[in-house]
Amino acid sequence: MILFENVSKTYPGSHEALSNVSFHLHRGDMAFLTGHSGAGKSTLLKLIALIERTTRGQILIGGQNLAGVTKRKIPYFRRNIGIIFQDHRLLLDRTVFDNVALPLIIAGLDYREITRKVRAALDKVNLLNKEKQLPATLSTGEQQRVGIARAVVNKPPVLLADEPTGNLDPELSEEIMKMFEQFNQVGVTVLIASHDLELIKRMQHRTLVLGKGKLIAQFPEEDS
């Protein structure tokens, strides 16, 4: 589902943020991406979401070579990828419901379907009772869950999360990770960047370790 072949990324006027990274996540896999700060975790996720472009090598998502996704097609491509950010990136002047509905409004669904799907997504993150509230009235953990609901409301085949538990205490972090596992169990390919090694160890999923832009270790070893 996510295939990296000798991918390198150099930011203009900067050193190599990723160098020669290759790995393969299968459909329905769940994996962690870890490494020190500045190792290139965020860069790797940005390449998948086409926020940045590779300098060398190629990336295939669901068999589609990202080099072939023109600027014009990027929005449609992104609708297949749910992204969750550390700072949740919610629209602060819209209710929880409206935030979660946004991907569906963008996709042009009609109102009834939107309502149904938003409720279903909010139900999955246990926020059904808060749909009319503004994000600012929620706790950090709840805000992060709204972000997750927004990322999955469209049922994208791929889910990316960049430090989704960075601001949360261990208990809440575990709860969030359990949610990701639930999405993974219904077939979503999940890739989570995190430097929380304790949590990663407990979760027992495949782990990619980045160091200074290189893929320095994988647990367990890649089998394909």
Add this chain to the structure above:
Amino acid sequence: MRRGRTKKPEHASRKMQNTSSRRPGLIALIKNYFLRHMQVMFYSIGQLSRTPFSSLMTSAVIGIALALPSAFFTLLDNVQTLSLGWDGNAQISLFMKYNVSNSDAQKLATKLRMRQEVKLTRFISREQALEEFRTHSGFGDVLDVLEKNPLPAVIVVVPATTLDTPDQIETLLTSLKNIPEVDLAQLDLEWVKRLHALLETAQRGITILAVLLGLSVLLVVGNTIRLGIENRRDEIVITKLIGATNRFIRRPFLYTGIWYGLIGGLLAWSAVFTTMMLLKAPVNRLADLYYSQFTLSLPGLENALLLVFSGALLGLAGSWIAVGRHLQDIEPT
């Protein structure tokens, strides 16, 4: 909105609805498209009403910019009808040759009245002319000295109202001059010509003013939308991250621009209308003093539509420019 995937039977349209929910037909797509536009339209007016004061300020600036040339044009129109109607002032005096008798002159007057370019004629016999001269000139005593009446008969010709340019009047004048019985045909066209020249100058000036003010409307809307885009930078980035197309992001800004212009147009029209209402009474009084039939005509419905339409169009154009220049630069990082 009613295109759901309902399983339960629903009236007669059920079959079509189910078809369209599985594979949206053209009609459903069009319906959906309009529905989305309506939503954005109402969403953007909702956004504007959240900051009613600053929204109204922007619209008011647009309104004034549109009202100025519009008011001038309306006034100009009025002045034009005034000058075109000649208001009874355009008279051609035909002085008959000295040997033309009263009865011949009278016949000519009747004949002239038949012509299409002529509204009416008035015949002044030699004796009447003498009488008038005697009472008005103060040289009555001098005339008494003369043995014979020195004055010719005069036919006063009032041109038809259909002749509304100095050129047309001039043509009429020339043809009247060529009548054998006519000695002299006199018309003081100078003031009409001057007025026309003045009006043409004014018209050109107002047109230039209108273009400049239209440009300023573009700038005002463009700048307001640019600020709106700046304020919503985060929102734009986020919506781009979750798959929004440029078109989707652009739409509410374009509608906002349209609303600004449209409301501005309405304000402009009410300003012009109010101004004309306020001017109507004093102008009519003034006209009365000059024994004129002239009344100030108010801007009509088509004027209102034109103002609102051009406001909306300028608003759209202004926001289009701003959106084209500034939306492209905002990409997630």
